[in-house]
Amino acid sequence: MSTPDRGHWRIERDAEQIIWLWADKADASANVLSSEVLQELDGHLATIRSEAPRGLVVLSAKKSGFVAGADIKEFTRIQGEDSGYRLIHAGQAVLDRLAALPFPTVAALHGFALGGGLELALACRYRVAVGDERLTLGLPEVQLGIHPGFGGTVRSVQLIGVKAAMRLLLTGKPVRAEEALRLGLVDRLVAAENLHAEARRLILHPPRPHRAPLTERMLSWAPIRPWVQPSLTAQVASKVRREHYPAPFAIIDLWSRFGARGPAAFEAEARSIARLFVSETARGLIRVFLLQDRLKALAGKSATPLQQVHVIGAGVMGGDIAAWAALRGCRVSLQDSDATRIPPALARAREWFQSRLREPDKVAAAVQRLSADPEGLALAEADVVIEAIVEDLQAKRTLLQQIEPRVKPDALLATNTSSIDIGALGAGLKRPERLVGLHFFNPVAQMPLVEIVAAPASSEPAVRTASAFARTLDKLPLPCRSVPGFVVNRVLMPYLQEAMHAAAEGVPFERIDAAAVAFGMPMGPVELADVVGLDVAAHVGAIVAQGLGRPVPDLEPLRARIAAGQLGRKSGAGFYPWQDGKAIKAPVSGTAPEDLTDRLILILLNECAACLREQIAADADLIDAAVIFGTGFAPFRGGPFAYARARGVNAVVERLQALAQRHGERFEPDVGWALLASGAAASRPPRTSLEQPVKS
Numbered sequence: 267m268s269t270p271d272r273g274h275w276r277i278e279r280d281a282e283q284i285i286w287l288w289a290d291k292a293d294a295s296a297n298v299l300s301s302e303v304l305q306e307l308d309g310h311l312a313t314i315r316s317e318a319p320r321g322l323v324v325l326s327a328k329k330s331g332f333v334a335g336a337d338i339k340e341f342t343r344i345q346g347e348d349s350g351y352r353l354i355h356a357g358q359a360v361l362d363r364l365a366a367l368p369f370p371t372v373a374a375l376h377g378f379a380l381g382g383g384l385e386l387a388l389a390c391r392y393r394v395a396v397g398d399e400r401l402t403l404g405l406p407e408v409q410l411g412i413h414p415g416f417g418g419t420v421r422s423v424q425l426i427g428v429k430a431a432m433r434l435l436l437t438g439k440p441v442r443a444e445e446a447l448r449l450g451l452v453d454r455l456v457a458a459e460n461l462h463a464e465a466r467r468l469i470l471h472p473p474r475p476h477r478a479p480l481t482e483r484m485l486s487w488a489p490i491r492p493w494v495q496p497s498l499t500a501q502v503a504s505k506v507r508r509e510h511y512p513a514p515f516a517i518i519d520l521w522s523r524f525g526a527r528g529p530a531a532f533e534a535e536a537r538s539i540a541r542l543f544v545s546e547t548a549r550g551l552i553r554v555f556l557l558q559d560r561l562k563a564l565a566g567k568s569a570t571p572l573q574q575v576h577v578i579g580a581g582v583m584g585g586d587i588a589a590w591a592a593l594r595g596c597r598v599s600l601q602d603s604d605a606t607r608i609p610p611a612l613a614r615a616r617e618w619f620q621s622r623l624r625e626p627d628k629v630a631a632a633v634q635r636l637s638a639d640p641e642g643l644a645l646a647e648a649d650v651v652i653e654a655i656v657e658d659l660q661a662k663r664t665l666l667q668q669i670e671p672r673v674k675p676d677a678l679l680a681t682n683t684s685s686i687d688i689g690a691l692g693a694g695l696k697r698p699e700r701l702v703g704l705h706f707f708n709p710v711a712q713m714p715l716v717e718i719v720a721a722p723a724s725s726e727p728a729v730r731t732a733s734a735f736a737r738t739l740d741k742l743p744l745p746c747r748s749v750p751g752f753v754v755n756r757v758l759m760p761y762l763q764e765a766m767h768a769a770a771e772g773v774p775f776e777r778i779d780a781a782a783v784a785f786g787m788p789m790g791p792v793e794l795a796d797v798v799g800l801d802v803a804a805h806v807g808a809i810v811a812q813g814l815g816r817p818v819p820d821l822e823p824l825r826a827r828i829a830a831g832q833l834g835r836k837s838g839a840g841f842y843p844w845q846d847g848k849a850i851k852a853p854v855s856g857t858a859p860e861d862l863t864d865r866l867i868l869i870l871l872n873e874c875a876a877c878l879r880e881q882i883a884a885d886a887d888l889i890d891a892a893v894i895f896g897t898g899f900a901p902f903r904g905g906p907f908a909y910a911r912a913r914g915v916n917a918v919v920e921r922l923q924a925l926a927q928r929h930g931e932r933f934e935p936d937v938g939w940a941l942l943a944s945g946a947a948a949s950r951p952p953r954t955s956l957e958q959p960v961k962s
């Protein structure tokens with residue numbers, strides 16, 4: 267069935283009989299290959315073929331780049347393997363027609379060409395690209411639990427050889443200009459103003475198309491493949507488990523069966539991705555991708571500039587927040603009552619700039635942007651002031667009261683407290699409405715989430731500015747209410763405490779961690795406690811428990827270590843000995859108690875249900891996002907609630923009841939589950955432009 271042409275493509279014909287086909291998706295700032303876009307492309311290709319021009323140049327009319335990939339939202343509508351296959355097969359057929367055109371075809375690239383976008387370029391005979399720092403070429407599908415489906419698993423190997431193609435396909439990591447040229451992924455790199463001229467030259471004087479070198483092609487020969495395949499599989503297996511992440515194994519499997527040759531390879535690619543589409547992993551990872559987009563979209567525009575940042579407290583967090591803000595282009599001043607704390611923070615920042623920015627002038631510029639300010643002289647100019655001093659209510663309150671008269675009237679006042687109520691901190695201020703929690707996680711450079719914590723008094727503009735600032739720093743803002751532990755620490759605490767209960771019963775630490783990792787957590791709860799610091803974990807645990815009116819846990823293994831000064835990684839020993847930043851673990855032996863994984867995971871899920879009931883964040887999806895991006899919760903499971911839905915909410919509740927009978931009332935199912943079961947709390951429409959949670 268043909269739909270009316272919406273004008274996603276534009277055709278120009280020049281005097282030299284070259285056709286210029288511009289991708290320009292209607293109503294979008296970036297091109298994506300939706301079914302509609304592909305269908306229109308198909309129509310144009312039929313016309314172009316019949317015109318028999320000298321050649322065809324495919325290029326993008328968008329400033330942002332070439333083509334960002336397939337339309338991921340379409341993937342969420344795939345109901346079964348058959349519909350997934352039809353979608354992919356149709357797309358493959360369009361690119362096959364492009365690849366089969368009997369005259370030279372050139373993809374003229376700038377900015378990004380990712381996923382389906384790169385597959386489109388691979389279906390052309392030549393690729394020329396603007397070789398600047400924005401050029402980003404990649405096949406990131408594996409990060410969504412799938413693999414390329416428009417011929418990318420086949421054409422990438424043919425063009426650049428199995429080793430280089432597998433690196434693109436299996437890691438999903440993009441390559442930049444110089445590497446793309448070295449690999450042969452592009453034929454030419456040019457300056458922006460020469461892109462069209464070079465594309466034209468390739469059409470008028472077509473060289474022999476690039477192919478992978480013979481030594482690389484030999485690796486794909488049938489007798490050789492069985493020798494290569496085990497090492498590829500071993501590399502992937504050392505990083506991920508097949509049952510959690512089947513896609514990279516499927517990529518290797520496709521290559522080892524067909525050697526990236528012939529129609530059967532394309533057909534198998536389509537069948538394989540159709541199977542992956544309906545896997546729990548792809549559904550989970552696609553959900554994570556869309557949740558990330560949602561968090562990004564939450565950040566409204568700030569009414570004020572957010573360029574000048576003042577951080578008070580040059581410790582672990584303050585120092586890293588200051589460095590990160592400077593790295594992201596803000597001018598930052600760093601204050602501490604103990605002036606000796608500032609130089610080490612600046613030195614740490616400099617090392618970091620060097621490793622991240624590499625080019626000396628960029629490093630120098632970042633160093634320039636970050637300055638010591640022991641007296642707080644820059645306070646009066648700051649657009650954003652972040653308090654990151656010791657976790658002590660009185661100290662923070664006094665400081666905030668002292669600085670309030672000195673900051674600009676429209677500056678954002680923020681605190682990085684991890685456990686103190688924002689309302690209590692703002693109580694002594696003349697204008698408490700401007701105070702918001704900006705809860706960064708440790709390590710700042712690695713953790714994508716920032717909880718934007720609102721007290722009842724916090725104003726909407728202040729919350730909006732805080733979210734916008736999080737985006738300025740390329741972090742994901744998660745608006746939530748100020749309750750003990752906010753969302754992330756609140757749900758982590760029962761998980762860590764359950765690990766302590768199990769350990770007190772005699773289950774070895776390694777066994778506990780192995781159970782969590784087997785579920786898909788990035789590290790087990792025992793190791794996590796060591797990383798956080800046992801004193802910090804105990805302190806936050808106590809504050810959360812007190813705040814919720816629960817008994818303060820006094821868990822034996824934890825108490826004993828803290829008393830002995832074994833505080834975790836930072837002191838060289840905690841539950842584990844630590845060496846060179848790594849926990850030394852004994853091999854796991856014996857069998858785990860049958861309910862160990864459920865004890866750890868379901869108690870965390872139960873706390874998520876409590877957060878939902880208390881509306882700490884606006885809906886179930888945002889709680890899932892908080893837990894994924896704030897703790898690394900098994901991304902392929904799509905978040906705690908997605909996991910609960912996949913397992914069946916009633917089944918989860920029944921299991922919690924059984925655990926409560928066996929292990930105690932801490933497992934008693936929260937009434938919040940009823941909200942989820944009824945669907946009432948899932949994915950509600952936004953309440954305000956910022957999805958501010960309802961104030962209690």
Ligand code: NAI
Nearest residue numbers: 579580581582583602603604607654655656657683684708
């Ligand atoms: P830290 O102990 O490493 O650093 C605190 C710094 O504040 C010290 O350099 C101290 O000299 C300075 N300071 C104390 N009182 C001051 C005052 N009145 N004026 C100026 N400077 C003062 O502490 P850390 O770990 O960086 O924590 C800071 C804040 O971040 C706390 O509120 C903590 O709860 C929060 N946080 C900590 C995380 C962590 O993993 N360490 C994670 C997330 C939040």
